[in-house]
Amino acid sequence: MTGGPDRPVAVLVGFMGAGKSTVGRILADKLGVDFVDTDAEIVTRTGQSIPEIFTGAGPTRFRQIECDVVTDVLENHRGVVALGGGAVTTEAVRDALDGHRVVHLKIGAEDGFSRVSGSDRPLLAAGDPATRYRELLTERAETYSGVATIEVDAADGDAQDVADVIIAAIARELVPERTT
Ligand code: S3P
Numbered sequence: 001m002t003g004g005p006d007r008p009v010a011v012l013v014g015f016m017g018a019g020k021s022t023v024g025r026i027l028a029d030k031l032g033v034d035f036v037d038t039d040a041e042i043v044t045r046t047g048q049s050i051p052e053i054f055t056g057a058g059p060t061r062f063r064q065i066e067c068d069v070v071t072d073v074l075e076n077h078r079g080v081v082a083l084g085g086g087a088v089t090t091e092a093v094r095d096a097l098d099g100h101r102v103v104h105l106k107i108g109a110e111d112g113f114s115r116v117s118g119s120d121r122p123l124l125a126a127g128d129p130a131t132r133y134r135e136l137l138t139e140r141a142e143t144y145s146g147v148a149t150i151e152v153d154a155a156d157g158d159a160q161d162v163a164d165v166i167i168a169a170i171a172r173e174l175v176p177e178r179t180t
Helices: 020-031 038-046 050-056 059-076 091-097 109-116 129-147 159-174
Strands: 010-013 035-037 080-082 102-106 150-153
Touching: 010 020, 020 035, 020 080, 020 159, 035 038, 038 050, 038 059, 038 080, 050 059, 059 091, 091 129, 102 129, 102 159, 109 129, 150 159
Parallel strands: 010 080, 010 102, 035 080, 102 150
Antiparallel strands: none
């Protein structure tokens, strides 16, 4: 059994454009719990945008701040949590996810890139963004699957549908055998 009364109901992971924030907010509403997006939490706590942190303090410092925020949120939040797409590349974050109900929103390169192209994502700022997106997605695919306890197709229907699929998966986990 993953999750539990002293843990978030679900922690959403996945690549940029998978819809973690949108689906997470809908999922939290449907379940009647609070939602925390760790990227938004980083912005609130530092008073800087994510691109500002990347260009100012740098990517390594961003990952440290992200790791601190994620571990704090995992310890103290009981609703739905969405992590930034690269959070799971930090070993301490992967360790902190152990025992949690981690939902991987799986997205393909074409669907995902169409959702983020033109955004200010710092990791897509250099070179050809579509190529960079595909490379990073391939590089991280196993890591997302490795930390996940539930995997859903993020392009299968709209965000409401994806949230419903997650709820059904959680229900199956909690009540594995339906008798009627
Ligand atoms: C990142 C994903 C972003 C944000 C930052 C780094 C990544 O979050 O945390 O730009 O490394 O994949 P989203 O997944 O919400 O876009």
